[in-house]
Amino acid sequence: MSRRRTAALLATTLLTAGLAGCSGQAPAADRPDVPAAPATSATPAPRVPAGTAPARSFAVGVRQLKLNRDGDRPLPVTVWYPAAGPAGGEAERSAPAADGRFPVVMFSHGLGGRPDDYAVLLTRWAAAGFVVAAPTFPHTSRGADGNVLDVLNQPADVSYALTRVLALDGEDGDPLRGRLATDRVAAAGHSAGGVTTVGLFTAGRDDRLDAGVVFAGTSLGVGTAFAGAAAPQLFVHGERDEVVDYAAGRAVYDAVPWPKAMLSLSKGDHGRALLTDGAALRVVSDTTVEFLRWSLYGDAAAKRRIPADAARDGLATLDNHL
Numbered sequence: 001m002s003r004r005r006t007a008a009l010l011a012t013t014l015l016t017a018g019l020a021g022c023s024g025q026a027p028a029a030d031r032p033d034v035p036a037a038p039a040t041s042a043t044p045a046p047r048v049p050a051g052t053a054p055a056r057s058f059a060v061g062v063r064q065l066k067l068n069r070d071g072d073r074p075l076p077v078t079v080w081y082p083a084a085g086p087a088g089g090e091a092e093r094s095a096p097a098a099d100g101r102f103p104v105v106m107f108s109h110g111l112g113g114r115p116d117d118y119a120v121l122l123t124r125w126a127a128a129g130f131v132v133a134a135p136t137f138p139h140t141s142r143g144a145d146g147n148v149l150d151v152l153n154q155p156a157d158v159s160y161a162l163t164r165v166l167a168l169d170g171e172d173g174d175p176l177r178g179r180l181a182t183d184r185v186a187a188a189g190h191s192a193g194g195v196t197t198v199g200l201f202t203a204g205r206d207d208r209l210d211a212g213v214v215f216a217g218t219s220l221g222v223g224t225a226f227a228g229a230a231a232p233q234l235f236v237h238g239e240r241d242e243v244v245d246y247a248a249g250r251a252v253y254d255a256v257p258w259p260k261a262m263l264s265l266s267k268g269d270h271g272r273a274l275l276t277d278g279a280a281l282r283v284v285s286d287t288t289v290e291f292l293r294w295s296l297y298g299d300a301a302a303k304r305r306i307p308a309d310a311a312r313d314g315l316a317t318l319d320n321h322l
């Protein structure tokens with residue numbers, strides 16, 4: 001596919017993605033079919049050994065990292081993490097980290113969005129025992145120039161930011177020194193960030209990643225040639241998505257050769273369930289937390305809880321091949 005054609009397709013599909021894209025005003029557009037991988041009766045096992053996730057909730061701290069890739073790609077990163085002290089309440093800036101070693105989740109925002117737009121969901125992940133690092137991308141964040149084609153550079157941005165975040169575990173004097181499970185890492189993202197996340201397992205495969213969560217994503221520009229060690233994937237998609245067709249997200253899910261599941265919100269649109277607290281967000285939050293507990297902590301009990309969390313209140317269905 002030519003570079004110009006790729007840009008046009010990405011612009012059509014993702015122009016209103018992220019926070020602004022939830023208005024339902026995006027025009028319908030034809031999108032190319034994505035070939036599905038042949039079905040297999042057995043899938044490779046994930047590489048995270050069996051373990052147990054924390055049973056308690058944590059307080060949440062938040063901090064900012066000022067990163068810049070290659071000197072011309074500023075990448076401020078918001079980091080939410082388990083903090084010392086009683087659980088509940090707002091995230092506290094620069095709070096002391098809780099004791100323990102916590103897996104890392106890299107989160108990519110949608111077009112026209114910012115990490116804080118997803119704070120309700122991401123702080124729940126942190127409270128469950130994960131360090132969540134979310135870059136603000138230089139061209140696709142709110143207030144930037146909106147260059148949609150730059151989505152194709154974002155998998156490399158995430159890999160760079162991941163390197164810098166993991167390095168904090170060994171940095172003298174850093175509040176996260178000795179607190180990161182550097183061998184247990186996932187990537188997640190919404191819409192354009194979903195494209196970024198798919199790219200981290202295909203064309204821009206980062207071998208450090210053990211799992212992925214794709215919200216309302218597609219494979220335009222990054223393909224479906226999933227590569228590397230088995231990395232379980234959870235897809236979350238609204239069946240009434242007005243920006244990225246549900247069928248397009250489903251086609252990428254079908255192409256995944258590893259353990260996988262797809263949470264389909266029967267009345268879900270492009271992303272309001274991720275941005276506003278409510279029954280749908282609770283289903284998404286609880287399902288994704290259990291998936292991360294299983295895929296990054298190796299917690300088998302969490303895996304068994306996924307179907308019940310997905311079915312709560314009859315808001316979603318789960319295609320489960322984990």
